[in-house]
Amino acid sequence: MTRAKGPTFRVPFRRRREKKTNYGKRLGLVKGGMPRMVVRKSNRYVTVQFVEFKPDGDRTLNIVSGKTLEKQFKWPSKRNSWSAYLAGLYAGRQAAKNGVKEFVLDIGMQTPSKGSVLFAALQGAVDAGLKTNFDGEKVPSDKLSNPPDAIKALFDETKKKILGG
Template sequence: MASGPNYKVKFRRRREGKTNYYRRYVYVLSKATRLVIRITNKYVVAQIVKFDPKGDKTVVMAHSIELAKKFGWKGDTNNTSAAYLTGYLLGLRARKAGVESAVLDIGLFTPTVGSKIFYAAKGAVDAGLKLPLGEDLKFDEDRIKGAHVAEYASKLETENPEKFNRIFSGYLKRGLNPKDLVAHFQEVLNKIKTGEK
């Protein structure tokens, strides 16, 4: 590690790759309500966070594990469909808590077209939250519903059943044939709409 009279050690959270302090500074100055979305190896987490001088306050949150526990979701908890459903769930809760609009906070994630973070944001927008996403973002409705997964599963089941069972073992274990993912997505979305009213 470099040392010397002119060397300045970065803040711990910056060294760990957890916080971009310049972006954080801009958010603090704007005092904007933020839609914070984080995607881990297993889950999608979405929160509405308001600035407070003593520390940020989380107004509402949604976690993709809730999809499985409360609404019967049998798909993966970190795929595109789960990201959209988690965002939609958060959007409904935000509206109920009186939050009309927010700005998207993606942390240190590099913005990429078609990424799960933007599909989670799309879910929040579809639930009625005002969120400036820009004109360039395009969303594939079939991808949201999991049609690409169902199509691949159908093809794989006929061509290589052994590989099908290996790749989709999680789905099959949870009692969902991946070919039925589109219908299952719609069913869970309807449960979220009625359950969160």
């Protein structure tokens, strides 16, 4: 980090210093006026939230994480592409019930790499019936359509439960 040299040294906002918020990107997302699908990944979980902007603070419409899938659907894994897809699918279904028809993807400060869990969650929300302005070239569609034999039956059963109920 550079040292302060003189009276005109400008300190960045705290959340920018912590590498949590890109305010330029956030302003663009907020100006769009559509709800945001916020996808975050930690060391243990993938979390999908639908958030809409309010002047007095953002309002979270719903939250789905790997832990939610584990509790409600007995899904064993919490942070892989299939978990992210199911979390996006479930969050998309709940958001559709709350009146969301289209959204904008918000991945924050994470790097958008082809085939990542971020885009698996996006594909889940699109499969839930929501619309977005994303072309889908970075979505791991071949991986999502062919889960390993060990979890294929459970994946299909969980997907059917989410879409059916």
